[in-house]
Amino acid sequence: MTQDTDENLIEALGAIVGAAQVITGKDAEPWSREWTGHARWTPLAVARPANTEEVAQIVRLANRSGTPIVPVSGNTGLVEGTCGEGAIMLSLDRMSAIREIRPEARIAIVESGAILSRIHDAVEEHGLIFPLFFGARGSAMIGGALSTNAGGSNVLRYGSTRHLCLGVEAVLPNGEIVDLMSELHKDNSGYDLRDLLIGAEGTLGIITAAVIKLHPKPLAYATATVAVASLNDGLALLNRLQKESGGAVEAFEFMPGLFMDAYLERHPEARPPFEARHDVNILVELGALAPRDATPGPDGQTPVAAQLEEVLTGLFEEGALLDAVVAQSETQRREMWARREASAEVARLRPDVIDNDVAVPLDKMQVLHERITARALELDPGLTPICVAHLGDGNLHFAGWPSSQDPAVHKAIKAAVDEEAVRLGGTFSAEHGIGLAKQPAMRRFKNPAALAAMRAIKQALDPNGIMNPGKVLPADNSD
Amino acid sequence: MTQDTDENLIEALGAIVGAAQVITGKDAEPWSREWTGHARWTPLAVARPANTEEVAQIVRLANRSGTPIVPVSGNTGLVEGTCGEGAIMLSLDRMSAIREIRPEARIAIVESGAILSRIHDAVEEHGLIFPLFFGARGSAMIGGALSTNAGGSNVLRYGSTRHLCLGVEAVLPNGEIVDLMSELHKDNSGYDLRDLLIGAEGTLGIITAAVIKLHPKPLAYATATVAVASLNDGLALLNRLQKESGGAVEAFEFMPGLFMDAYLERHPEARPPFEARHDVNILVELGALAPRDATPGPDGQTPVAAQLEEVLTGLFEEGALLDAVVAQSETQRREMWARREASAEVARLRPDVIDNDVAVPLDKMQVLHERITARALELDPGLTPICVAHLGDGNLHFAGWPSSQDPAVHKAIKAAVDEEAVRLGGTFSAEHGIGLAKQPAMRRFKNPAALAAMRAIKQALDPNGIMNPGKVLPADNSD
Known part of the structure; x- marks a missing residue:
């Protein structure tokens, strides 16, 4: 560890990424707070590398100087995972290429700074989806989604980010680049470093690129908002739908009456889902993957929509649901989703x-x-x-x-x-x-032997403790 | 590390598991070779613990004495992963309970010594499957399947063992028990130790129990053996079937003509799949999950079988396949699978x-x-x-x-x-x-930075190097 001054470090960063890509002072403001406004900090500088080799050089520089590095992509996190007081904020926003889409293989090769909605748009042209959908998808980047193993509204059918990733490239805390860009569905060649890096929130390295799995876009959706008396009644509906459709439920989302009230107050232009107010409102969506389930009949209705209506009608007659509205158009479907996706905005009113x-x-x-x-x-x-x-x-x-x-x-x-x-x-x-925000819970609830193993891994891979220090792992077992 | 003699160690093992559960000498023969006969060794002793606490005690004992531990369950491996010269072979065969099956949650809680086919039978009563199927399922145990992230014939629809596991319990190399028995579909509480232990072949700890995911048993199967001119023609068939069925292909297995010849020579009672001999034979199976795809029509045929026939007929007329036989009964279906599953037996003739x-x-x-x-x-x-x-x-x-x-x-x-x-x-x-058998390839092909990270993790979690030493990680980068 040398005695670099901040100025020397900033100059050294400029030598790696170009002076124009090192941001300090007031210009670094967007990288100095969480979007919620809950956390604020003052980074040493923001560095915006153009490629993996530059990321590796920054990491080696940080190791020599003992400077913390905090990777950041879309900055849509919720757990203070990118607080970087005095740190080099390593922004992946310039590494945003969608390098390749291979529709036949159902994969895309993307860099960490690629924004989710850009990926969605790019693959949709091929009749495919990257089924990682959540409200912040217009600014969240795939690197952050991988680093937090983000979930969202379609996990029940497609899994979380981990399950949508075949391979990663990453810069380890020692500045070495690991190429684990496997496109394979079976690959048992040693420890599962991919899944160790996914969800590690940048504390074990910086994911710079990934091979992601694509899925066929459902040929038709059937979407409804349903009111039931209880969550258990909701789950009975879910089980019935999964059974009848052979597991075609894409999303099953709960919104309470109080949320609906707040949403409608915030959006006076929006319509309430039902005439009456209900405590338990559920957005349900089925996706038809086979042509025969998506081809409209003489009445213009698709079999998947007919099935949804049939199940809902049956349950209504049994008294197992209070009300239901099936979307009759893409506009109505989007209206239903707009309610659900306003949750972060509504909560943060x-x-x-x-x-x-x-x-x-x-x-x-x-x-x-x-x-x-x-x-x-x-x-x-x-x-x-x-x-x-x-x-x-x-x-x-x-x-x-x-x-x-x-x-x-x-x-x-x-x-x-x-x-x-x-x-x-x-x-x-x-x-x-976990970030910083969940550390009290991590201390209190996580299995102590598991925590100790995590600490040993962190120490082994990042002996200088430069990678997103203080995140994920609580400093000790005292609260 | 004390100067224990072998006798002292065997006595100490007996004090943990009971003298009757410590096996030495000639009686240890079944634990002294791979089933293929390729590898032979002489263990110090075989210890058969009854529960996780006994496993932990054995591991602590081994740490004190510096004795290698080699975990073994069904001994159906193919890569010399259980060679244990001078080692304590820790057999999980007594820890074989299927502790719980929760059909509504679609999970089972099993101990590592549970044999796969026992799990299959137990969950089938509930209309569920644990879709990890391969030839050795009658003796392979779930612990070994997890430790090697075993694959098999249904990975294309259900994923490999890793994807069928929600949680694990394991004894780490330091003798601590980690309880990661999560039943959750979303759980981002720290590093992914579960997936690190899965596929680590017992070098980072011993998996003692698991929460496994169950799937609804297809309500009907449609199975065929198909002859095509090339593997690419086979893949075109796969794509067509996936598209038409909405991803209902359960298995898609290739058997070359030379394999068929050897199989028929070995099993003179078996029928050849076709009148003519073909170089590229494929076993294809679709599974219907929705009742409407599985309910026989007036002609007794299920829609899923009709769909398979329709696609095969269409391709035949296009000249894209040479011949096809659709199974007309469960007996015929089993006959088709018997051919494929004889592959290990045939190869080892x-x-x-x-x-x-x-x-x-x-x-x-x-x-x-x-x-x-x-x-x-x-x-x-x-x-x-x-x-x-x-x-x-x-x-x-x-x-x-x-x-x-x-x-x-x-x-x-x-x-x-x-x-x-x-x-x-x-x-x-x-x-x-990897075991021992694939070490030359691991040395030659694995990304060096990834190998170094794996070694660092191994050293951090198993500083005394007692857990299945020499497996997975080659000793150095020289060949």
């Missing part, structure tokens, strides 16, 4: 929103919802709880607008939600990652 | 068989097949090449009966096959793992 990202086994969703609502209201009786959920994969995003101004109360509510999830066999971090 | 386990991207299968056949015949013009393949996932098992007796020629053929696969963007180890 109040900057003091308390949020969580828990998951439990599906059959525990209702009891989890009841318990966390009760616990939160016990701690703050004036709180407005909003629990949007990826119901189909057991992932519930508790959000609450507190009446209490006391940060200790907010913290206690967060901890109580995590605790109830873990008590039901669940996790305190389903799809957002 | 000659003990000097040269085998490989390579994979390439699908569109490279034909050129791979041509090149490796040519290379092998160049090295041994009298060789009989047999290339059975999981064509649907790009995994080709080259097997050849040599005419040459020269081990150097055999070695050169193996190396040439690996080389051609790697040259085409493929791997030298698709689904069997």
Whole structure:
């Protein structure tokens, strides 16, 4: 470790990426806060490399000087995973090429800075989808999605980012480039470094490119918003639909009445889903992959839509659902999705929103919802709880607008939600990652032997501790 | 490290698992060789623990005495992954409970010693499958399947063992038990230790139990044996079937004419698939998950079978296939599978068989097949090449009966096959793992930075090097 001054370091970064691609001071503001505004920091500088070799050079420079590196792509994270006080923020935004799309092989080769919606658009031309969809897809980049193993609304059919990735290229903390750009569906040549890097939030290296899996775009969608009396009734609907359709459910999303109220208040131009207000509203979507399920009959209806209507009608007659609206057009379908995808915007109408990202086994969703609502209201009786959920994969995003101004109360509510999830066999971090924000939960709930193994791996691969220091792994076991 | 004598160690093992569960000398013979007969060794003793705590105690004992531990379950491996000269062979065969099956959640909780076919039978009662099928399923155990990330014939629809596992419990090399028995579909709480342990062949710890994913059993199968002019014609058939069926292909397996010849010679009671002999024979199976695809029409035929026939008839009329037989009964279906599943038995009719386990991207299968056949015949013009393949996932098992007796020629053929696969963007180890047998290829082809990272991880988690030493990671980069 040399005694580099900040100026020397900035000059050295400029020598690697070009002076114009090193950003400091006021210009670095976009890289100095989370988009939620929850966290702020002052980086040493932002470096915007053009290729993997430049990334490797920056990492070697940081090792020599002992400077922390914080990789950042779309900056849409929710767990303070890119806080970089005094760090080199390594922005992947210039490494954004979609290098190759091979429709026959159903893969694309992309660089980490490629924005998800650009990938979506590019592959759609080939009748394919990259089924990683969430609200922030217009700015989130594939590198960040890989680093956090992002989830979203289609995990129940296609898996999370990990399951959509065949290979990665990464710069390890020692500055070495690992080429694991496998396009293979079977490859057992040693330890699974790919999956170790995925979800490590940049603490074990910087993913610079990936081979991603594409899927055929469903030939037809059938989409509905449904009101049921309880989450368990919702899950009975899910099971029925999966059984009848042979597993064609693409998304199954829960929105509570209080969320609908807030959404409609925020968007006075929007229509309510039903005439009556319901507590349990579900967005369900089926996707038809076979032509015979997608070809409209004489009445203009596709078999997949007919099937959805048939199941909904049957359940309605049994009294197992309260109301349902099936989208009759792509416009109506988008209207339904717009509601669901406004969840981050709606929750953050109040900057003091308390949020969580828990998951439990599906059959525990209702009891989890009841318990966390009760616990939160016990701690703050004036709180407005909003629990949007990826119901189909057991992932519930508790959000609450507190009446209490006391940060200790907010913290206690967060901890109580995590605790109830873990008590039901669940996790305190389903799809957002750990960053800094979830470290108390990581300390409290993660298996100690597993934590120790993670620390040993981190120490082995990053002995100087330069890669996104302080994230994922809590410093010790004390709270 | 103490100066334990072998006798002291055996006594100490007896104190942990009971003297009757420590096997030495002649009785240890079943744990002293690979089933193929290719490798033989003399273990110190075989210890058969009854539970995870006993496994942990054995590992701690081995750490104190510096004794190697080699975990073994069904002993059906193919890469000398359980060679254990002087080692404690830790057999998981007594830890064989299927602890729980939860049909609604589509999971089972199993111990590592559970034999695959027992799991298959147990879940079938619930209309479910655990879709990990390969010839050795009657003796292979789930622990070994996880440790090698085993593949098999259904990877194209369901993924390999890794993709069928939600959580694991394992004893780490330091004797600590990690409980990662997650039942969740989303869980981003730290590094992916589960996938690091899966496929590590016991070198980073011993998997003792797992939460495995179950799938609905197809309501109907449609199975055929098809003859085409080339592998590329076969892949065109696969693409057509996937498109028409919406991805319902369960298996797509290639058997060459020379394999058929050998099979029929070995099984004179068996029928040839076609009247004429063909070079490229394919077993294809579709699975219907939705009731409407599985309900027989007035003619008794299911829609999925009708679809298979329709596609085959269409291609036949186009001249794109040479012959096809659709199974008309479960008996005929089993007859078709019996041929394919005899591949290990047939290949080993000659003990000097040269085998490989390579994979390439699908569109490279034909050129791979041509090149490796040519290379092998160049090295041994009298060789009989047999290339059975999981064509649907790009995994080709080259097997050849040599005419040459020269081990150097055999070695050169193996190396040439690996080389051609790697040259085409493929791997030298698709689904069997590395063990000792693939170390030359690992040294030669694996990305050096990746190898170094694997070594660092191994050293960090197993500083005393007791866990299945010498497997997976070659000692250094020299050949």
